[in-house]
Amino acid sequence: MSNPKVRVVLILVGFVFLKSNEKHQEALATRAASRVSDCPRNEIEWWKASKRLNCSDDAFSSVNRYHCLPADSLTTLLEFCYKRTRAQVVTGLCMVFIEKKNIVNHYNCVMFNEGCPNTRYYSNEMYKFPACFEIDPIQHCYKAEVSCQQFTRFQTDHGVLNTTLSLFNDTSNPSTTNTNVGTFYPLVIILPVLFLLGLIIAFVAWRMRRRMKMMKKHENVNWEFELGCLLQPLPSEQENLSIIDKENKIPQEIFYWKLKDRKTYVKSMKKGKISVYNGRGMVIGCARAGKSTLVKVIVIA
Incomplete structure (x- = not known):
């Protein structure tokens, strides 16, 4: 043991052992x-x-x-x-x-x-x-x-749906085993939803059409009432005529017509439409031959 070479060898062996033990401990630590x-x-x-x-x-x-x-x-x-x-x-x-x-x-x-x-x-x-x-x-x-939350929520909802379908199947037919338990058919939900939407749209369209008819009928009633006013004696005061004119849709100048002319207007409006024929003519004659009188008679007729 007193030989220097032996001491050197022992020291080297001890050093190598310590190093290997240190690496072993580090390996254990990482595996821990x-x-x-x-x-x-x-x-x-x-x-x-x-x-x-x-x-x-x-x-x-x-x-x-x-x-x-x-x-x-x-x-x-x-x-x-x-x-x-x-x-x-x-x-x-x-x-x-x-x-x-x-x-x-x-x-x-x-x-x-x-x-x-x-x-x-x-x-x-x-x-x-x-x-x-x-x-x-x-x-x-x-x-x-x-x-991650979206996928987890979908997975949870799908699991709840499968469980519900399974319970429903077991309750309705406990004596048989259904191999398709948990199968989800989209049409089962889509068709009732589409049917319900169709009913709602049809109801809304019916209500709107009915409302339009009521409004049109109300307008016709008001129009008949306004036309009926023309057949009555109207006030002669200018202010009263102005008030009546504002509350009706009848043109203003008609209120100032004579009763006979107003009756003709009412008759024409109730008829709905009249045939109007336009033509051009020329009256030729000497002065004071009665041309103007002839034209007035034709217009009145």
């Missing part, structure tokens, strides 16, 4: 990431979990700190003592753990409805943002993401 159903949600629970795994709690040390993060595949939650330096994370990012590389990485959470980190933090302080723990291991997404 264990799956958990949930991560601590506050500082006290986080500290207790750190003590349980014997992670570093030195305020001046940034290595070997306790972490609980989702796996990068978003299939499970992992807790471990991170042998590397904890990461400083900026706003808008959650952290995940890449098992194959044994490192932490960031995940952009701008698509979250709520809960996305809005301040800077360290990777071992994720308990401040619980939304970064809430994952859907089946769909591999965060529950706070809009796309």
Whole structure:
């Protein structure tokens, strides 16, 4: 043992053993990431979990700190003592753990409805943002993401529908087994909806048509009443005639006609239409031969 060569050999062997033991311990540490159903949600629970795994709690040390993060595949939650330096994370990012590389990485959470980190933090302080723990291991997404919520809602509604159909089938026919339980036929819902919409449209059209008829009838009644006023003696005062004129649709000049002319107008309006023939003629004669008188007689006739 006093031989220097032997001492050197023993020292080298011890050094190699220590190095291999250190690598073995590091390998054990990285493999110590264990799956958990949930991560601590506050500082006290986080500290207790750190003590349980014997992670570093030195305020001046940034290595070997306790972490609980989702796996990068978003299939499970992992807790471990991170042998590397904890990461400083900026706003808008959650952290995940890449098992194959044994490192932490960031995940952009701008698509979250709520809960996305809005301040800077360290990777071992994720308990401040619980939304970064809430994952859907089946769909591999965060529950706070809009796309994940829509798919989960559709899946839930579809499951409720299948359950309802199954219960209905079991109640109506308990003695037989239906192999199509839970099958959803869109026409079952679409056809009744279309039928109901058709009834509503038909009802609205009927009401509008009836209202138009009532309005037209009311207008005819008013028109008959206005025409009837022309057959009565009208006041001679100009002011009273102006008031009657404003309340009716009859042209103003007709109110100033004689009763005989007003009766002719009423008769024509009630008839609805009359034939009017236009023609041109020329009366030629000497002066004072009676041309104007002849024209007046023709017009009156």
